[in-house]
Amino acid sequence: MTASVEARRDSVVRQLQRRLDLAFARMRGVHPRHCPVCDTTSWFAAFGHPPRNDARCCHCGALERHRLFMLYVTRTAFFAPDQRLLHFAPERQLSAHVRAAVGVYETADLDPALRVTHHINIEATGLPDAEYDRIICNHVLEHVNDAKALTEIFRLLKPGGRAILSTPVIEGWAQTYENPAITDPAGRKLHFGQHDHVRFFGRDIRDRIRAAGFALEEFAAVEPDVLAYGLNRGETLFIATRPAG
Ligand SMILES: [Zn+2]
Numbered sequence: 001m002t003a004s005v006e007a008r009r010d011s012v013v014r015q016l017q018r019r020l021d022l023a024f025a026r027m028r029g030v031h032p033r034h035c036p037v038c039d040t041t042s043w044f045a046a047f048g049h050p051p052r053n054d055a056r057c058c059h060c061g062a063l064e065r066h067r068l069f070m071l072y073v074t075r076t077a078f079f080a081p082d083q084r085l086l087h088f089a090p091e092r093q094l095s096a097h098v099r100a101a102v103g104v105y106e107t108a109d110l111d112p113a114l115r116v117t118h119h120i121n122i123e124a125t126g127l128p129d130a131e132y133d134r135i136i137c138n139h140v141l142e143h144v145n146d147a148k149a150l151t152e153i154f155r156l157l158k159p160g161g162r163a164i165l166s167t168p169v170i171e172g173w174a175q176t177y178e179n180p181a182i183t184d185p186a187g188r189k190l191h192f193g194q195h196d197h198v199r200f201f202g203r204d205i206r207d208r209i210r211a212a213g214f215a216l217e218e219f220a221a222v223e224p225d226v227l228a229y230g231l232n233r234g235e236t237l238f239i240a241t242r243p244a245g
Pocket residue numbers: 035036037038039040057058059060061062
């Protein structure tokens with residue numbers, strides 16, 4: 001195939017994908033659900049590639065994982081006004097809520113184009129030891145050296161401090177799948193599900209989190225929450241605590 005034919009084909013595929021995305025955004029679920037992020041009951045739209053039904057709140061844009069996060073932090077009173085918190089790769093759906101719930105809210109991202117408190121690499125932040133009561137790190141670990149990132153999160157937390165971690169996990173796999181030889185975007189999309197992912201975690205993600213020194217708890221999407229709030233069945237938040245002692 002010549003380069004021009006290939007470019008034309010790619011352009012057609014992109015146009016088709018945009019039309020499909022718009023169509024799916026209008027495809028409402030059959031039953032109304034409640035969004036704990038914006039406290040609204042409505043029909044959620046399909047979202048994702050391939051599209052997931054009942055995924056996106058039409059009012060605030062929250063996805064399943066954002067709703068799971070809000071359920072956990074609300075039910076456990078995870079945040080308090082005397083806390084200092086660092087939010088890596090801050091999700092716009094959650095930022096305002098977290099900011100309002102803690103005393104000091106800081107954000108971090110590697111991308112210099114983003115407006116965050118710290119432009120830093122999670123693998124080596126350069127921030128002081130034991131600075132934070134809470135850290136949020138959703139859908140970052142699958143992009144980076146997780147051992148380095150988890151060690152850094154442990155170091156940044158005060159003793160007794162807690163982090164919420166989430167990432168795609170293949171629960172049917174005992175072992176994480178990674179291959180450092182696969183570095184090109186197409187290969188990463190094929191092997192790891194997205195052009196900038198470097199692994200699919202298996203169930204051993206728990207061992208990898210504990211290996212950094214953390215005590216670990218989990219919060220999974222189960223019934224009746226799945227139906228009430230439009231969650232991904234079995235999706236899990238990992239709550240990692242730096243031991244106080
Ligand atoms: Zn919402």
